Amino acid sequence: MVTTMPVLRIALMMIIVLFVSIFGPDFYWKANKHENNKTNVNFSPIKKGFLFTHSDVRGSSYSDAQGKFYTRDEFEALMPFLNFRQLMLAGKLPQSIDEIPITPKEINLNNFTQRIAPALIQAKPLQLFPLMESASDRLRLELPPDFFRIGRRMEFITALTNEVNEEKSVVFTKALVAEGFTFPAKSIYGNPSTKKPFDEGYFVVDGKDRVFHIKMVKGAPYCKDTGISPDLHIVSIIPMEIELREFYAVFITQNNEVYFISTDHYQLIRLPVENYNHEENTLTIKGDLFYRLITINAENGYHATVTDRKYAVIDRTSAAWPGRETTISGAAASYLFPFTVSIEKETTPYIQFYFKHSGVASVPLLLASLLFSIYYMRKKNVPVRPAMMYCTAVVLTGLYGIIALLAIKDYDDDPAQKK
Amino acid sequence: MLISFVMKEWLKVKWVFIGLAIVHGIILLTIYYDLANIFKAYKATEVIMQLLTFEIVYYINVKYAALLSGVMIGIFQFFPEVNQSRLKLSFHLPVKEHVLIFQMAATGIALLVALNVFDTIVISMVTLKYLPYEFFESLIVTVMPWYLGGICAYCWVVIVFTEPNWMKRVVLLCIGAGIVSLFFVGDGYGKYALSLRNFATLMVLSGSIIFLSAYNFKRGIW
Numbered sequence A: 001m002v003t004t005m006p007v008l009r010i011a012l013m014m015i016i017v018l019f020v021s022i023f024g025p026d027f028y029w030k031a032n033k034h035e036n037n038k039t040n041v042n043f044s045p046i047k048k049g050f051l052f053t054h055s056d057v058r059g060s061s062y063s064d065a066q067g068k069f070y071t072r073d074e075f076e077a078l079m080p081f082l083n084f085r086q087l088m089l090a091g092k093l094p095q096s097i098d099e100i101p102i103t104p105k106e107i108n109l110n111n112f113t114q115r116i117a118p119a120l121i122q123a124k125p126l127q128l129f130p131l132m133e134s135a136s137d138r139l140r141l142e143l144p145p146d147f148f149r150i151g152r153r154m155e156f157i158t159a160l161t162n163e164v165n166e167e168k169s170v171v172f173t174k175a176l177v178a179e180g181f182t183f184p185a186k187s188i189y190g191n192p193s194t195k196k197p198f199d200e201g202y203f204v205v206d207g208k209d210r211v212f213h214i215k216m217v218k219g220a221p222y223c224k225d226t227g228i229s230p231d232l233h234i235v236s237i238i239p240m241e242i243e244l245r246e247f248y249a250v251f252i253t254q255n256n257e258v259y260f261i262s263t264d265h266y267q268l269i270r271l272p273v274e275n276y277n278h279e280e281n282t283l284t285i286k287g288d289l290f291y292r293l294i295t296i297n298a299e300n301g302y303h304a305t306v307t308d309r310k311y312a313v314i315d316r317t318s319a320a321w322p323g324r325e326t327t328i329s330g331a332a333a334s335y336l337f338p339f340t341v342s343i344e345k346e347t348t349p350y351i352q353f354y355f356k357h358s359g360v361a362s363v364p365l366l367l368a369s370l371l372f373s374i375y376y377m378r379k380k381n382v383p384v385r386p387a388m389m390y391c392t393a394v395v396l397t398g399l400y401g402i403i404a405l406l407a408i409k410d411y412d413d414d415p416a417q418k419k
Numbered sequence B: 001m002l003i004s005f006v007m008k009e010w011l012k013v014k015w016v017f018i019g020l021a022i023v024h025g026i027i028l029l030t031i032y033y034d035l036a037n038i039f040k041a042y043k044a045t046e047v048i049m050q051l052l053t054f055e056i057v058y059y060i061n062v063k064y065a066a067l068l069s070g071v072m073i074g075i076f077q078f079f080p081e082v083n084q085s086r087l088k089l090s091f092h093l094p095v096k097e098h099v100l101i102f103q104m105a106a107t108g109i110a111l112l113v114a115l116n117v118f119d120t121i122v123i124s125m126v127t128l129k130y131l132p133y134e135f136f137e138s139l140i141v142t143v144m145p146w147y148l149g150g151i152c153a154y155c156w157v158v159i160v161f162t163e164p165n166w167m168k169r170v171v172l173l174c175i176g177a178g179i180v181s182l183f184f185v186g187d188g189y190g191k192y193a194l195s196l197r198n199f200a201t202l203m204v205l206s207g208s209i210i211f212l213s214a215y216n217f218k219r220g221i222w
Helices: A002-031 A072-078 A084-089 A104-110 A118-122 A166-178 A328-336 A359-379 A384-397 A399-408 B002-041 B044-053 B061-083 B086-090 B097-130 B133-162 B166-184 B196-219
Strands: A038-044 A049-056 A059-064 A112-116 A146-150 A154-158 A187-190 A202-205 A211-217 A220-225 A234-239 A247-253 A258-262 A268-270 A282-287 A291-298 A301-308 A313-320 A339-342 A354-357
Touching (some): A002 A328, A002 A384, A002 B196, A038 A291, A038 A301, A038 A313, A059 A072, A084 A104, A118 A234, A166 A211, A359 A399, A384 A399, B061 B086, B133 B166, B166 B196
Antiparallel strands (some): A038 A049, A112 A282, A211 A220, A234 A247, A282 A291, A301 A313
């Protein structure tokens, strides 16, 4: 058992290193809180240029791309689509813009915002969904009495009895088979909420990566192969059930391309997105009467593209600001901590050990840690072979390894062993 | 000797185990009645929709039961051993200390597993009675980190008790508390789906430290 003790100590070192690398940097950043830069990008139909809203603990300020600052009233007047209710209240809503008459009803119809965070893309909810009646005669949408799954067939489970509704299941399965659906479904995307203006059902990726549109119309199945190419490798489809009814959904591909699925025979509209990484960035699509504004928000900056209603690029803007790594605390952290581990991450809903390396900045302290560990092992009179194991662990983990080494304290297994 | 040892451990924690089984039973009954009553109070579709939309884990209390069991069995099994110096006597038996401590810890872990299996069977039955199969499917992935966390908590209690040095005990207690807390982070179904193996490895690593503490205890390293 004596011979296995160094291995067990290495195991304990690993646990201590994990403990310190999770809680140490976490505590460090609690004590050195970095103020986040929050900039909201807008495009003014009056000024024909970008306007920015900067928010921090002191409040909000408004500026344009040339650095000119505006008052709140000026900003609201330059953004009539965004602030039309406030402008109406103040009697300042223009009757027309660029000689095009505008009405509050039209503005409201055309305004939309769709935010797609990485966690939304990566989330995998329980694969059980309510299929609402899409052509209901009721004023509001209602939840159906059953939920569906698509495994070897499309199956409806009555919520009250927890039993399969065989009749409905057969009808829908037949409709899917008739349309060429390959079971089981790989992914099902929908917005199972009754708080939306209408229901367009679900977009379902089948066993052969083809996308089907499935909904229930007057109690009967509506299944349609959208014809979207399986080669696009869709990672997520986000339905957009908005009054405008210009598109069914927006989808993201493995290659970070972004498409609208048009309501016009499922035609695809590719959005001019650049510098987007769906695993790390948040994508925001804002629409109004004149423009589409697509913003990619990263931790330390953004890229924004504005297009007209035909998706031709009008203008682009981007900005980057120093992240917390560039502050004094950040520089000190990268020297001190060779890596950090966190088990939660903003960009994913899953718990995992997420490693982040500090790069070469930590090398001096790693080498210093190695020298200290050699000195400490000599002082503790530890035999060469286990000492080498401990020192190797320390040179890989730096300060964390030193803490582990000091916490373990006892290394003398066999006084008779040659040192 | 193995059977005698297991018997000795069982006698030591028998009443704690029975007490914990009752606590688990009460928690499971509460889960059952809460779920049954909510189906009596609201429309079934609305209940299921709420569970799906807000990822409400209706058996969340099992999390606390698993942690409580790990800590309690660990304390009641090892506190008297260390406090009354029984462990020192046991280590003088003609059995290697690692074999002995393994038998003791294995007994404790087996009792925890028994409680976990009991919980899983009951929740599965309740789930399958009221909810579609998908909830049952997500059950194991959801509860597994809690069970692993309970066993990990047990391991750290054993490590802390068998550690002879008081200063190191305090350090190990802090490390143990931090490590165990990692198993109980996050709400919702299957949040550990991508990391169960890593957390199982962490639990096994924690368990292996028991041998180091026992070794230190036997050698009386201060």
